Amino acid sequence: MSAFLAHAGSAVAQSGLLPEGLNVSFKALPAVLVTAMLLLFLVIGFVFKVADTEGMWVAGRSIGNVENGMAIGANWMSAASYLGMAALIATSGFYGLAFIVGWSTGYFVLLIFMAAQMRRFGKYTAPDFVGDRFNSDTARAIAALTTFLIAFVYAIGQARGMGLVGLYIFGDLGILGLTGYQSMVVLMMAITVGYLTLSGMLGATKNMAVQYVILIVAFLAGLYVVGFVNGYSTIVPQLEYGALFAQLGNEFSEPFVNGGYYLWIATAFSLVVGTCGLPHVLVRFYTVESERTARWSTVWGLGFILLLYLGSPAFAAFGTDLYANNIGPVYGDPGMTAAAGDVIVVLAAQLSNLPTWFVGFVAAGGIAAAIATTAGLFITGSSAISHDIYKNLINEDATQRQQVFVGRMSIIALGVITTLAALDPAAPIAALVSYAFSLAGAVLFPMFFLGLWWENTNRQGALAGMTTGLVIWTIPMINEVMPNYGLLSGAAGSDGIVSAALAQWLPAIGSALVAVPVVFAVTIVVSMVTAEPDLETKKLVRQCHSPEPMSQQQSAEDVVSSDD
Amino acid sequence: MTDNNTQDSTDEPTAEPDGGAVAGAAQAGDSTDYLTSEVNLLKPSTPFMRDHLRIIWTGFALWALVVFGPVTLTAVIPDVMTSTMPVIGFPLHYFLVSIGAPGGALILAFWYARKRDALDDKYGIKHATDGGVSE
Numbered sequence: 001m002s003a004f005l006a007h008a009g010s011a012v013a014q015s016g017l018l019p020e021g022l023n024v025s026f027k028a029l030p031a032v033l034v035t036a037m038l039l040l041f042l043v044i045g046f047v048f049k050v051a052d053t054e055g056m057w058v059a060g061r062s063i064g065n066v067e068n069g070m071a072i073g074a075n076w077m078s079a080a081s082y083l084g085m086a087a088l089i090a091t092s093g094f095y096g097l098a099f100i101v102g103w104s105t106g107y108f109v110l111l112i113f114m115a116a117q118m119r120r121f122g123k124y125t126a127p128d129f130v131g132d133r134f135n136s137d138t139a140r141a142i143a144a145l146t147t148f149l150i151a152f153v154y155a156i157g158q159a160r161g162m163g164l165v166g167l168y169i170f171g172d173l174g175i176l177g178l179t180g181y182q183s184m185v186v187l188m189m190a191i192t193v194g195y196l197t198l199s200g201m202l203g204a205t206k207n208m209a210v211q212y213v214i215l216i217v218a219f220l221a222g223l224y225v226v227g228f229v230n231g232y233s234t235i236v237p238q239l240e241y242g243a244l245f246a247q248l249g250n251e252f253s254e255p256f257v258n259g260g261y262y263l264w265i266a267t268a269f270s271l272v273v274g275t276c277g278l279p280h281v282l283v284r285f286y287t288v289e290s291e292r293t294a295r296w297s298t299v300w301g302l303g304f305i306l307l308l309y310l311g312s313p314a315f316a317a318f319g320t321d322l323y324a325n326n327i328g329p330v331y332g333d334p335g336m337t338a339a340a341g342d343v344i345v346v347l348a349a350q351l352s353n354l355p356t357w358f359v360g361f362v363a364a365g366g367i368a369a370a371i372a373t374t375a376g377l378f379i380t381g382s383s384a385i386s387h388d389i390y391k392n393l394i395n396e397d398a399t400q401r402q403q404v405f406v407g408r409m410s411i412i413a414l415g416v417i418t419t420l421a422a423l424d425p426a427a428p429i430a431a432l433v434s435y436a437f438s439l440a441g442a443v444l445f446p447m448f449f450l451g452l453w454w455e456n457t458n459r460q461g462a463l464a465g466m467t468t469g470l471v472i473w474t475i476p477m478i479n480e481v482m483p484n485y486g487l488l489s490g491a492a493g494s495d496g497i498v499s500a501a502l503a504q505w506l507p508a509i510g511s512a513l514v515a516v517p518v519v520f521a522v523t524i525v526v527s528m529v530t531a532e533p534d535l536e537t538k539k540l541v542r543q544c545h546s547p548e549p550m551s552q553q554q555s556a557e558d559v560v561s562s563d564d
Numbered sequence: 565m566t567d568n569n570t571q572d573s574t575d576e577p578t579a580e581p582d583g584g585a586v587a588g589a590a591q592a593g594d595s596t597d598y599l600t601s602e603v604n605l606l607k608p609s610t611p612f613m614r615d616h617l618r619i620i621w622t623g624f625a626l627w628a629l630v631v632f633g634p635v636t637l638t639a640v641i642p643d644v645m646t647s648t649m650p651v652i653g654f655p656l657h658y659f660l661v662s663i664g665a666p667g668g669a670l671i672l673a674f675w676y677a678r679k680r681d682a683l684d685d686k687y688g689i690k691h692a693t694d695g696g697v698s699e
Contacts, residue, residue: 097661105631105669112620112676238663242653253658255646261639265632272631295680299673306666313662453605539599546598547612547689560599 017181017425019164019340021327023350024180026171030360034169037214037368038191042198045207065293069300071208072284076103076305077215078154078373079161082366084430085309087341089316090323090330091428092258093251095267097313099430102271102437104309107302110276115298116291117452117544118282122555125380126279126444127388132557133451134462135537137392142466144388146443147279148410150436151381152418157432158370158377159422162188164343165366168350168359178423181339185422188367193415196375197408211372216307218365222345223311226318226352238310241317248320251331266510267434273512274437277445279384280376290549319348326351338428374418378411385410426484426496434509435477441512443469446519454524455541461527465519472515476508536560612687619679623672630668634660 018024081103089096123129126147131140163185172180173187227233233240245253256264275281284301285294320330323340330336340347345366349359386407391398398406425432443466450457450465479502483492497503506514532538543556550559601609608614638645638657645657652659684690 094658094661097658100662101631101635101665104666105627108623108627108669108673108676111673112623116680239652242649242659245648245653245655245658253646253655255635255638255642255657261635264635268631268635292681292684295677299670299677302670302673306670309666310663453603455603538603541603542599542601545603545613545616547616547684547687548598549689 017160017164017179017339019167019343019347020337021323021340021351022168022343022347024167024172027169027356027360029357030169030363033357033360034364034367037364038195038371040214041207041211041368041372042195044210064289065296065300067209068284068288068293068297069304070212072281072297072301073304074208074212074215074372075280075284075376076301077212077308077369078433079158079165079366079370080430080433081305081308081312082215082219082369083161083165083342083345084157084428084433085312086316086319086344087338087428088430089313090252090320090344091336091338091341094253094255094257095259095264096316096430098264098267099271099434100309100312102268103275104302104305106272106275107298107305109272110281111295111298111302114276114448114452115285115294118448119285119288119291119294120544120546120550120556121452121540122557124283124285125383125388126277126282126448127384129282129451130444130447130462130466131388131392133447133537133540134457134459135533136459136463139447139459139462139466140388141393142463142470143444143447144384146439146466146470147384147388148381148414150279150439151377151384152414152421153439154377154433154436155374155414155418156421156425157429157436158374159185159189159418160425160432161342161429162192162367162370163422164339165346165363165370168343168346168363169367182423185419188371189415189419189422192371192374193378193411195371196378196411208372211368212304215365215369216304218362218368219308219315219345220311221358222349222362222365223315223318225354225358226322226348227314229352229354230318230322232318232321233314237314237318241314244317244321248317249324249331252317252320262505263507263510266507266513268510269516270438270441270510270512271434273441273445273516274434274439277440277443277448278437279440279444280380283380315345315348319344319351322348322351342429378414381414382407382410421485424484426481431509435481438508438511438515439473442473442515442519445512446516446523450520450523450527452541452544454527455538456527456532457523458527458530458533460530461523461525464526465523468522469515469519472506472518473511476503476506476511479503479506480508612683615683615686616680619676619683623676623679627669627672630672631665634664 080099085096085099085103087096088099118129121129121133123132127140127144130143131137163181166184166188167180170184170187173183174180175183175186178186223237224233227237227240232244251257259267284297288294288297320336323336323344324330327336327340328334336344346359346363349362386403390406391403395402446465446469447462451462478488479498480496483489483496483498488498489496492498493500539560540556543559550556596610596612598610598612601613603609603613605617608617634645634657638661642657645660646655648654649656649659
């Protein structure tokens with residue numbers, strides 16, 4: 001894997017990312033499609049607009065299993081699912097499956113340990129949960145900082161995806177002497193921030209269900225048509241690609257060629273715990289009527305996610321075969337670049353000689369996935385700054401207006417730093433997004449898990465644990481990712497990594513495998529040697545596990561305080 | 565919310581030092597007061613929690629097998645695991661990981677949600693009732 005990432009890195013340095021074989025030119029119909037899609041989201045948001053934020057959450061509580069399941073699916077599936085997963089399966093073979101497994105099976109852990117309890121706790125952002133559970137503004141600030149970092153790192157992958165797919169739709173614009181890819185990143189991020197300014201005021205969950213439908217239709221239509229016109233498959237491409245294994249080459253399926261067993265497990269584990277620690281997943285449990293709905297909508301959500309995930313390896317197989325027939329050998333030197341891999345879904349449609357509008361539709365689905373997820377991440381990240389850090393720590397008397405101003409500024413700041421970091425991205429989409437999962441898994445997951453399942457977890461334990469998690473996550477990021485941005489590049493070897501031994505045992509892509517046990521141990525030990533939390537806090541935790549039903553609008557806090 | 569250093573270390577949940585004072589009117593008729601029962605993943609303190617955790621741990625063990633079992637077997641006995649499956653043509657390990665693991669997680673999720681609903685029934689939990697232990 002490290003060799004693979006280095007390959008990606010060197011491709012960046014020379015060309016500014018140009019997927020070989022992709023038809024780069026301005027195409028009117030696909031451009032109209034993307035615009036129409038974004039307009040549709042805005043219109044639906046406008047139709048279902050609710051008066052104020054309070055109204056939005058309360059109204060949101062009426063949402064049922066299936067619709068919330070779709071919202072989970074739409075919120076979840078970004079460019080990393082739509083483009084990045086097929087990319088890693090195509091270029092890294094069996095290792096790429098760690099992403100399918102990690103990003104889907106984690107929902108089961110979320111379901112059995114956390115979904116209903118989170119719903120009962122009634123806090124829907126990570127800083128709110130951590131701040132209230134551990135009675136600490138410092139803990140809240142660390143959680144807010146982590147949330148902001150997750151939004152930033154996660155969005156870099158989305159920007160890369162939009163930039164690459166944008167090349168197919170809008171062509172090489174060459175803004176301000178930037179390369180075609182870089183111009184596209186700037187353009188697409190500008191569109192995203194603009195979309196966010198408009199959509200921030202509008203209804204959310206109705207939109208999510210529509211976004212899910214568009215995304216899944218675009219993906220599955222692409223998969224079925226590509227499979228059909230090339231004679232690969234008829235009605236179940238998800239199974240029929242099995243017949244292709246013989247001609248795809250050993251590299252497609254041979255285990256542990258790109259990354260060994262340890263890296264595979266580390267990656268899958270990180271993605272699983274990251275799933276349970278991601279702030280924007282939690283929000284979805286706040287909008288349901290009861291914890292029973294929280295549970296069943298998780299089941300539905302996983303089902304809706306699998307509709308895409310089971311098709312992803314099939315798409316990768318078709319794309320790989322088409323690439324080999326039309327462009328050149330997929331594996332070996334030079335082989336398929338990471339950039340081409342990241343657009344394999346679009347490339348497969350294009351190489352099947354399908355009409356431009358159809359390829360554009362498949363591409364537009366990827367862009368919609370990226371923009372919707374980025375918008376959600378930026379809202380979470382900016383509210384962490386404006387609400388949890390600015391209002392709670394810096395200026396307690398902040399007016400509504402000041403808060404909104406800080407919130408807008410942080411969205412713009414996020415847009416700018418994400419764009420800058422995405423101009424020369426360190427890794428393929430799925431790997432970039434995995435860094436955010438490692439962070440969520442290392443810092444937030446242990447707090448959620450211990451906070452909900454062990455009432456004696458206290459403030460000191462949480463502070464020590466979160467700090468440890470942040471440190472363990474940062475070390476491999478400095479070791480592997482920073483040299484790509486010029487920091488420590490002198491110390492790094494030709495593969496862009498400072499210490500290869502460290503990268504082997506503490507890979508940035510799967511650092512949560514090491515971090516989670518350590519953070520658990522630190523949190524538990526520190527909690528045991530310091531004073532227990534007060535009774536009020538313990539009751540809060542007990543209320544989360546009580547089987548007694550709570551009314552729709554209640555949080556654990558309401559129940560506990562009304563009880564005294 | 566400010567940092568609060570006053571901690572109540574005298575609270576021993578099993579001893580119920582508060583004498584059940586928190587068992588207010590809302591819980592009248594219950595034989596279990598969930599607000600006085602300790603929450604500890606490894607030491608379930610109420611019959612409901614014991615039953616619930618039995619389901620959770622069973623599900624978790626099966627999940628770990630489904631998710632990490634095939635890939636581990638592939639590392640241990642690669643020859644057997646990479647053999648080609650009849651009819652569908654997948655190498656066995658590829659099928660078990662790409663379809664078996666996610667599909668298995670979905671089936672387990674469905675199983676858990678059903679089990680948990682059954683548990684609600686056992687403890688007489690409905691939205692309109694005040695709940696309570698039936699045994």
